[in-house]
Amino acid sequence: MTDKAQTFIENEALYLVGHLKDDALIWVKISGNTSRFLEIPTSDKSSCIIFIDDILKLHLKEEFQTDFYSIKISRDAELYIDNEYSGDLLEKIKEALPNRITGQVTRALIDELMPHKLLKAVEKELDINATDIIKGGAYHNFKDFFGFPKLGNKNLYFKDLTPLKHKELKSIENIFKAIDEKDQLLCFPYDSYDSVLNFIETAAVDPFVTSIKITLYRVSNDSTVAQALVKAAQNGKDVFAFIETKARFDEANNIKWGKRLEENGADVKYSYPGIKVHSKILYIERNENDNPTCYAFIGTGNFNEKTATIYTDFSLITSNSKITSEILQVFQVLERKLFLPKTKQLLISPFSTRSTFEELIKNEIKLSKKGEDAYITLKMNSLQDQDMIRLLYKANNAGVKIRLLIRGICCLVPGINGQSEHIKVTSIVDRFLEHGRIYIFGNGGKEKMYIGSADWMTRNLDHRIEVITPILDKDIAFKLRNILNLQLNDHIKGRLIDAKQENKYLNTNSDSELSSQYLIYKSLL
Structure with missing residues (x-):
């Protein structure tokens, strides 16, 4: 709980705010470390679930003799890099990240029933005006419903759709042979992401794989993909990773994985000034019995095993040289070895x-x-x-x-x-x-x-x-x-x-x- 003398409202956190008789504001943060919901025992078989917000509002009103209303603020998330074209862009991003926590308040989502007098006091304290106010309902952060308590009635829930093992890849001992025989399409989240993980993990240990190149835009915190790339580098593969450090809100995590890859011998390049690398591509070179073959993975979604369970995306895996040769050109651009790709198949x-x-x-x-x-x-x-x-x-x-x-x-x-x-x-x-x-x-x-x-x-x-x-x-x-x-x-x-x-x-x-x-x-x- 904070009072007027020491108010710092955290970005995207949930608060309840009340107005005391002496015009001071009381801010109460709703913890993000516990469930937003509480199941209340009933005398019958029915379920009764209440927001923690409502319990807090009830007790706060008893203690302070005033009503409390929900509010969530957003702070300016821009990093404001002075000049992307000079100096070390990666270091500039690292130095700018802490500023995001204390950025200017740019939006306040409030309970539409918040009284006018309280609203004006909030505007003054947060140094915002009416154009920064968004009036919503009594409850915010609906993403918390992912943690809604499980109830007994199965009809209230989506039917389980267990990710499927890819028909052509599930029983193949050599995934490269399957791709040599035919292009493969993965459809997420219906197809299991294990096929992608297996592809990269197999490449990391395959004695015939010589090179792996990948673009990483949003990497999960405990990324299996990134771990496989680390293993590949440790196994002596030529690993190149282009890591986009300007993927908003994922900058710190991307930088963490970039550093770890570099420590294990991978060649890592980071953001271009003035442009983002949003492509989702992978390139593998393999040479078995003096028969070099290249493989390309082109997707609509990130190399992120967590979002692959809730986003619908498509990925093509091919050894068609018309495609693989042009994917290599894209990586040569990212490695700063080529300025302008010349392609007949790919749109870049x-x-x-x-x-x-x-x-x-x-x-x-x-x-x-x-x-x-x-x-x-x-x-x-x-x-x-x-x-x-x-x-x-x-x-x-x-x-x-x-x-x-x-x-x-x-x-x-x-x-x-x-x-x-x-x-x-x-x-x-x-x-x-x-x-x-x-x-x-x-x-x-x-x-x-x-x-x-x-x-x-x-x-x-x-x-x-x-x-x-x-x-x-x-x-x-x-x-x-x-x-x-x-x-x-x-x-x-x-x-x-x-x-x-x-x-x-x-x-x-x-x-x-x-x-x-x-x-x-x-x-x-």
């Missing part, structure tokens, strides 16, 4: 992603004007880039059929006559966070499909290093098409994005077993 931001997608859209426009079937289907997290949106509008006006599945930000307005009447947009929010990206273009009957790490946001197209791969394997393309079709036709969790922003469910019948995520899981059994 900020070099070729925007221009290639623009050409693909323009090709659909030409086809439509010739009277041929033309369509574009896109699944992304966000669609914000104005140039890409204008080009989609142009495609709409040319008669191209456009189907979008956008989970988050969508700045395109669908359903407007003369602008977007041929564009349909839906969004899915379900038990798993939709995170994969798929891009499909009709291409006159010779459909082109890609997956990768980039949304159509200006930052992803122009200010980050992203990697997008074509899907060259027909079986994998068919599999991805089926998955996408299930999502495009999700009438349970799918919401229609419209010009009025009503975002209504496509169907009000709520049989969760029929949502696309459940159907995808069943299709992979």
